[in-house]
Amino acid sequence: MDSKDNQEMEIEAIKAIYSNEIEMVESNYPNIHFKFAINSHAEGVNAHFYIDPFNVIMDIKLPANYPDELPELSIEVVEELFDDARIQKITNDLLVIAQENIGMPMDIIGTLGDELKLRKDNEFDQKLKAEEEEANKKVIGTPVNFATFTEWKNKFKAEMEAKKHSELKAKEAALFGRLTGKQQFLQDSSLFNSDLSFLVAEFQEEECEGTEKSDKKMVVEENLFEDDEDFELPSSDEDSS
Template sequence: MDHKEEQEQELEVLKSIYPDEFEEISEGEFRIRLEPEEQDSITPLTLALHIKYTPTYPEEVPEISIETIDGSIDTDEHEKLYSGLMNVAQDSLGMAMVFTLSSLLKDLLTSFVVEREEKRKKEEEDKIKKQIEAEQAKFQGTKVTIASFLEWKENFEKELEEKEKATKSLAIIKKEEAKKSKPTGRQLFEQDESLAKSDMTYMEEGDVTVDVSLFEREDMSDDDDDDTSFLTLS
């Protein structure tokens, strides 16, 4: 059986195994769509094994490529997939190998999805764990050591001293401002002319203004007389 016949027979088998996944592109060139056993509901991943027969296939490795249909794979994942396919292809020289290659790609794809799911779960668990630890730390507080207590005490005393200085300075400033802003009785009297005029409203025409100083001098004279009489009698 020549290479052409072997290739045609393999194509017939592949079409029967993958009736919905097989897509013929041209003569001797096709691709098979592959999905993992358990698809990722959040980030679905679907690949295709692209094969192009060489004239002497299966005596030599066909042209192999990996296409991404749904989702995405990074460079490292792509290299891991391609390296795995090429290793199996080298070991399968001389016989039909496409089914073996497609089965391998599906298995590797499934393992990728499982690894991604496990990684996502671990990240979620770590996030929840950190949240729980943060909440517990609020109630537990910080562990106090001699060094941390002395540091706290020093900072607290400095803060207290600064507050006392600020309070005293504010009190002095307010006191000085009060002194400057508070008017004397005479200033109030002079500023409010209504106070001077108010007494005049109670005085009738003909009333005499009384000079208080006269009474003060008279009282002093009386006191002097009393002192003199006292001395005479004695």
Template sequence: MVDAHYAEEQTNEVEILQSIYPTELEILHSEVPQKFTISIDIEDDDEIRPCNLLLTVEYTETYPDSLPLFEISLTPNTLPPPTDIEAELSDKDLCDLTDRLRELGEECLGMAMVFSMSTGLKEAATQRLVEKTAELIRVKEAKIQKEIEADQAKFIGTQVTRASFLEWKAKFDLETKDHLSRLAGEAGEERARRAVSGGKKDEDKRLTGRQLFEQDRSLAQSDSTFIADGDVAVDASLFVQEDDGLSSDAGSDE
């Protein structure tokens, strides 16, 4: 049973709240101790994403000398999904807002406090959204700046310092020395090979067609496989003999 003094104070506060929130307040339990909700709109001011909070309040038997029971929740909306720079209140945010309202209520003990709690909730929620939105914008801008710097770095060569130049020159000189040493070694091997072969090139030691012919008479016989019907076979040895005879005759004339 609620004391008459507390019942009167609670009833008077509900009447005042109904005049302040004619459409936002809804009575859930009209008997003392009363229970009701207040809809709190966080409006879009081009800086934050709009949302709607619902503050549910239930008086205790000794309110306002004790805190009322209350709960904060987000009401569903039909807005499109948020962009990457539109912040929303999370469950953690709601817990933090609840703690903030509890502190505010304790400061107002002994007085009607629901109006102060509802206005405090709107201010704190708006501030949280502003801070979260600013952080999202900062992160996006930092990402864009990083991408710009990465693109610009593609067109900027590595800065040359005295130390980096000396390091490059030492490496270049070493590679050049190794290359020249390799060329000198290859040239020495070539000279040695030519000295062993009597100074003649490989192509100079190739056999002539006649020498091949004289060393392997089967080359002439192998051509017989290409003789068609009716062709006359030629004995290559006759040409060798005749050639020998011509050579001998030429010698005798001299």
């Protein structure tokens, strides 16, 4: 049986066995090209709320001399599940398996498919474990010791004091706008002292003006009686008596 017959028979068998995983890109010899796709939640694996389903795809091109020649393999990972180094390692491992089965039709593709499923399961388990650990960290939180508690307590106290000071200032500002004049004086001593100084100065000025008016009046009254010989103004001693 030549390579063409071997490849066509193998493709028919693969389609029957892996009907849900196989996508044919090219079915005609010597350019047979297909993709072997495996979903992380397929084959009875229950969907898990920690991670979304993902696909691992093995792209396979059969050369004209297959199975006596290695197929061309490449790995495609949906949603960038793996980095380039990881993808390359999986590809190299699959090529090693293909090399071990070279010359045996029906074995290479089947073995590669089984190995890809195993790799997918391992990757799924690792990703699931990582997601569960991350979820547990969020639930458990950061471990608390004396140092971390003290740091948190001081920070919390400072935040509360700052908040209290800010709220107090806001209340004072709102209240100050509704205070009477007397209340404003009591609230703000600078206003009281300023107005008090103004009142004292005004009182002193009025007192000075009153004294000057009194002196002028006295002079005027004395002038009225300068021509009256019988009239004498009382002296300061008599006034005091």
